[in-house]
Amino acid sequence: MVHRSPMLLFIIVVLVPILLGFLYAVAYSLGLVGVLSEGFSGRAWLAVWGDGRFYTSILYSLVIGAVVLLVSVLIALCIVLGLRSYHRFRWFDLVLYIPMSFPAMVVAFVVFLFFTQSGFWARFAYAAGLIEDISQFPSAVHDPFGAGVILAHVFLATSFFSVLFSGLYQRIRIDEKLAVSQNLGASRFFAIRSVAVPALLQASVSNLVMYFIFVVGSYEIPLLLGNQKNRMITLEAMHRFQHYDLGRISEGYVVALSFAAALLFVVFLLFRSLKRMSV
């Protein structure tokens, strides 16, 4: 039996505001509301959908999200599966948790200080005689590949996934599954690769998707470390929201709505293919 009161509360407190916001965004993008609105117009939609930068920004954001997810999940799996014997110690989870406690802006700032061409590592390389001028140091900040953005996000994401996988490791009894596999003749590496890893990934699918969405929609890290030419979608939207030309605000709503729709579509495809794989 479905309890109606919690459902009603959820509808009123969560769903209704989201839907209202969505309707307002659609209305603003079509020129129906806004102090400078002049009535119904598809101008903003045509301007954004006809702008190649919009598609580049979406693709760039999705690629950054995918790379962050891939790298951090890989590292987290190595940490959790490689240090299996430490799971029984409570301090293990605490140590894994520490990086996650740093605010994103602080992590971005630290990456800036350490990895820019005049940063800590550049000075170290120069002092060690590895480079003759600081301009020879490969900068991971403001670069076109988003290396600094990826680095900052991986630092935070690895911590998150390590804590997640560590908890799942205990809850779904990976140790026992590995023992069974090895008893049946599987090598340790084969057991980890074919039993532990799929089990952990399958149990954390929704978290993986959620974190992917979080990275793709992040703002502070790309704001401080990102490139001005290739911008993540949040910066692309804010550029239009905060443009000196107030007429571009409606374009900001178009970017946000279009991106949300694109993301929902990607998530839908992802869950559908994962559901098929598990059948």
Add this chain to the structure above:
Amino acid sequence: MKNNYPFFWILLISFAGFFSSCKEKEISPASDPFEGLVWEQVEQETRSSTVHMMMWQGDPLINAYMKDYVAPTLLDRYGITLQVSSGQGKDIVNHALSEIEAGQKKGAIDMVWINGETFFQLKQIQALKGKFTKLLPNSKYIDWDNPFIKYDFQQEIDGMECPWGNVQLSFIYDQNRTPTPPASFEALEDFIRQNPGKVTIPSEFTGMTILKSWLIALAGQGTLDGAFDEEKYKKYSAVLWTKLRELKPFLWKEGQSVPNNLAQVHQLFSAGELVLTYSNNDAEVENKVKQGIFPASARSFVPDPGTIQNSHYLSILQNAPNYKAALVVINFLISPEAQLEKAKADVWGDGTVLKTSLLPEEMRSKFDALANREYALNRASIQSKAFAELAPEYMIRLYEDYRTQFLEQ
């Protein structure tokens, strides 16, 4: 049969909420809120009240001036509590826009620190209270004849914003690392080629002021004065973008990226990654060296034929809940004593908007006795190289074209 009632209720509540929030645009009240105000009564009525001000808080010295001098003096002398919140330009406009669109009759902010394109945008959305400067007793000392004060980005201020300070764009270099800075915008091109990867132009307000100054240098002083001219903009900006594209391989990050805030440029300059940084405030190098942020060998210069000089202003928002007290605060901020304090190099170093010849003898001599700048150029020496600000549309176009015509090429 499935129970679709929850979905039905979601839609019903949402549409009801949405359509009830769609309003006709509010038309500004026809009456003048400042008409009939008597200054002594205003000062009396506003005692024990609070004024909320939104201003840029990116400089610790300016923040200290407001927090340690202005706020306590206002409380002590006028019984007004000043609450300052952070926000500049776009933040102020977005804030005002949101409140107007929400139909908020009494807003959260009384007065704002603005200039140029922000003034233009706030007027566009009718977010300013009205013409008030004539009410202020201390406005009699303002140098209203000075074109750099009377006009804000070529716009008549028309009493809707009160001048607060005056600054000129300057370039900053380290004389130990750069013994010979570029003497002109023309020489800047060779300088960039000779210092690959060490120069950049940020994509924010100061960067746009640099681009505008360069545009004026290319067009000739006075050519771009007056209202925005599309043909002139296209003609001279084409030259500017061509030059910048040719210089791209020699710029920081090979011109593939630029900093989006000035603090980052300052940081890269201090760290030695850049050889030039900039400031809209010609005295900034003075206080940055004294704060230990820039090396003691940092100096400022203004490339030939000149750079933009402009003023910054204070205004009152249309839905200010305590606009009368805001008048008292603004009157204090333009008082000779507050302007003198602000002009001190170790306090802020901001140029005064007052005509010192109109001041009482005692005050005039205090302004004359202000210590000379040690690291920054004296204002008198760069006044002949001061360009008037351009119409706000130039900045709006440059901001977008810097990306499309330079960064993305």
